[in-house]
Amino acid sequence: MTDRTSAQAPPAGGGGTAPVALFVYRRPDHTRRLLDSLRRNALAPDSVLYVFSDGAARTDDVPAVQAVREQLRQLDGFAQVVLMEREGNVGCADNIIRGVGQVLEAHDSVIVVEDDLVLAPDFLAFMNAGLRAYRDRPEIFSVSAASPPPREMPLPADYPWDVYLAPRTSPWGWGTWRDRWDAVDWRMPDYPRFRFNPVLRRRLTRGGNDLGSMLDDQMAGRIDAWDVRFNYAQIMAGRFSLYPRFSYVVNAGLDGSGTHCRAADRYQVDLADAQMVPEMPADLAPDARILKAVRHYHDEHPVSWLLGTIPGVRWLVRGVKKRLGMDRPLLKRRG
Numbered sequence: 001m002t003d004r005t006s007a008q009a010p011p012a013g014g015g016g017t018a019p020v021a022l023f024v025y026r027r028p029d030h031t032r033r034l035l036d037s038l039r040r041n042a043l044a045p046d047s048v049l050y051v052f053s054d055g056a057a058r059t060d061d062v063p064a065v066q067a068v069r070e071q072l073r074q075l076d077g078f079a080q081v082v083l084m085e086r087e088g089n090v091g092c093a094d095n096i097i098r099g100v101g102q103v104l105e106a107h108d109s110v111i112v113v114e115d116d117l118v119l120a121p122d123f124l125a126f127m128n129a130g131l132r133a134y135r136d137r138p139e140i141f142s143v144s145a146a147s148p149p150p151r152e153m154p155l156p157a158d159y160p161w162d163v164y165l166a167p168r169t170s171p172w173g174w175g176t177w178r179d180r181w182d183a184v185d186w187r188m189p190d191y192p193r194f195r196f197n198p199v200l201r202r203r204l205t206r207g208g209n210d211l212g213s214m215l216d217d218q219m220a221g222r223i224d225a226w227d228v229r230f231n232y233a234q235i236m237a238g239r240f241s242l243y244p245r246f247s248y249v250v251n252a253g254l255d256g257s258g259t260h261c262r263a264a265d266r267y268q269v270d271l272a273d274a275q276m277v278p279e280m281p282a283d284l285a286p287d288a289r290i291l292k293a294v295r296h297y298h299d300e301h302p303v304s305w306l307l308g309t310i311p312g313v314r315w316l317v318r319g320v321k322k323r324l325g326m327d328r329p330l331l332k333r334r335g
Contacts, residue, residue, distance in 0.1 A: 020038070028064060033252060034117050040121050047124060094226075126145060145174065163245065184229065
C-alpha cells in the first residue's frame with residue numbers, strides 16, 4: 001500500500017508547541033466542526049497539524065472519504081499542514097497507532113484528536129501546558145482533555161486542584177510523550193497470561209471494569225481499538241493520566257455515526273466551563289477518592305466485575321446468549 005503526503009514533513013523537534021495529529025475518515029460535517037473549533041484556539045497558528053485520512057473500506061464510503069479530503073486540501077490556519085492520504089483502509093486502530101508513531105519519530109510529544117470532537121478555545125493551551133508541566137514525571141503516562149461531566153462524577157468538595165490523576169486515558173482529545181508511547185507493545189504478547197488470570201484482570205479494573213472485556217473483544221477481533229491496549233499498558237504499569245476538572249472536549253460523534261460509541265447524553269459537557277489554563281502543581285498526586293469515583297464511573301453493568309475478573313465466565317455467558325439468540329456485545333465500547 002502506498003500513502004500520499006501533500007506537504008513535506010517539518011523538521012524534527014518542531015517549535016515550542018506540540019504537534020497535533022488529526023485522524024479522519026468519512027464524516028465531512030463532523031470534520032468541519034472539529035477543524036473550526038481547533039482553529040479558534042489561540043495556539044493553532046503556532047501548531048503543526050498532521051492529518052491522517054484513512055482510505056475507504058467499502059465502495060459506498062468513497063464519496064464521503066473524498067469529500068473529507070477535499071476539505072483538508074484547502075486547509076489553512078496552522079503553522080503547517082501535513083496531509084497523509086492512505087490509499088487503502090487500515091482501520092481505526094492501525095491508522096492511529098501508525099500515525100501517532102510517525103509523528104513521534106520527529107517530535108517529543110503529540111496532541112491527538114479525531115474527527116468527531118468539538119474543542120474548547122483553550123484546548124491547545126491546556127494540552128501544551130500539561131505536556132510541558134509533567135514531561136519529567138514518568139508516572140504520568142498521558143494527558144486527557146475530556147473529563148466526565150461534574151453531575152456524573154463530581155470531585156470531592158475539598159479537593160484543591162483544577163487537575164487530577166486517573167488510571168485511565170480518555171481517547172477524546174489526549175496527548176503523550178515519545179518515551180511513554182514507545183513503552184506500549186501493541187502486539188500484547190502477555191495477553192495469554194492475562195486472559196485467565198483473575199489477579200491481573202482485577203488490576204485492570206482500576207480503570208473501570210469494562211476494560212477487561214474490551215481487551216478480550218480487541219484480541220478476538222470483535223472491535224478495532226487502540227485505546228484499550230494503551231490503557232492496559234498504562235494501568236498495568238501503575239501509571240496515570242492527567243485530567244482537567246472541567247472538560248475541554250465534547251464528543252459530537254455520539255449521534256450514531258461513529259464506529260464504536262452509541263448516542264448518550266451522560267457524556268455531554270458544557271465547554272463554557274473549561275478554564276483558560278488551570279494551575280498544575282508540580283507535586284500533583286493521585287487522590288484515593290477520585291480514583292474510586294473514576295472506577296465507578298466506568299462500571300456500567302452490575303455483573304461486569306464478575307465478567308471481567310473470573311476466567312471463563314464471560315465465554316460461558318456469551319455461549320448461552322448465542323443459543324438464546326441474544327449474542328450482542330456484553331459491554332459496549334466507551335471513551
